[in-house]
Amino acid sequence: MSAGWPATLRHGEVTVRPIRSRDGRAWRATRRRNYTWLSPWDATVPPGTGERPASFRSLVSRLQQQARQGLGMPFVVEVDGRFAGQVTVNNIVRGSAQLASVGYWLDRDVAGRGVMPTAVALVIDHCFRSAGLHRVEVAIRPENSNSLRVVEKLGIREVGYAPRFLHIDGAWRDHRIFAITVEDCPEGMLARLSQQTQQ
Template identity: 70%
Template sequence: MAAWPVTLVHGSVTLRPIAHSDARDWRRVRERNADWLRPWDATAPPGVERRPASFRSVVKRLRSNARMGTAFPFVIEIDGQFAGQVTVGNIVRGSAQFATIGYWIDQRFAGRGVMPLAVAMVIDHCFTAAGLHRIEIAIRPENSNSLRVVEKLGLHEVGYAPRFLHIDGDWRDHRIFAVTVEECEGGMVSRLSGPTAWTDR
């Protein structure tokens, strides 16, 4: 199985590469969830000009990063409906074999176990097809929903990063969680609900 592009499927949850054709669904979901997502969205720090990016430019950047092997940008679909994103970023090869994961979901699907499953599917892909060794997830201490994701997956907290990222208008502290391939014998998805089916596309 190729590391990228790839589509991951488990039950009603599908993770596939983001595409320009997602523009309408992406805008609709983001607009409907603006208040829900605002406290966790990255913002530009003072002195850094950041114009609102078009969806096309975002997808172009993500797909370019994917071609270079530094990111895997997945869309989450639930029963064929656009429901959010999971992005593997900051992929470092060489002696590190490391990456980070970020995610967001439509509030309509929150609390149904979708995001823990989606993150587990991505971690398993990173540790198998992509050959990575370590994954980190940084979460604001106030983000109880995201904290429940890593708790359900059994990721260990490995550190605390004061003023780590500029989010919602200020520099925000983050708790850092990590997992290595040695800790995932049998796969991360198996901790939740059984084997994952992969399909190259």
């Protein structure tokens, strides 16, 4: 296994833990219930690639293989023990870069309670402290106000704009790029979030 994996992280009602094959029923039910809420932001397979959308089983298998290879960390988000979404660390690059990207989605039933900012803060702190990464990036569609609110709450600054960056909801979509480094947040992301919510 790679540095920092597997790991289970907790703060208050929020637990972040490795995704498992037995999460399939809860994952599918949550995705079905939130289809309208999530589909505008979901990655899709570009036409002409010959690829098909992944089943949950093949998705977990791929994510777990990437974790074993040190290329990713696929986490489930739980709220009070109930499946509520995912935070996935993708595209881990070692060597002189020591960076990764983070993506996330959340059940609408628990949105607006600070769950995702807490989960992302836990994961970024883990990336810096346990996995030894130096920089974490988040790419967000300009129209995705809920995801933008997460990086705003965490104080992650915008560093660029990527036209037609990812294939989302059936087309190549522009993304705003946000990034944070270890030096930007010596106190840790969770501590920063707690300070901001107390203000």
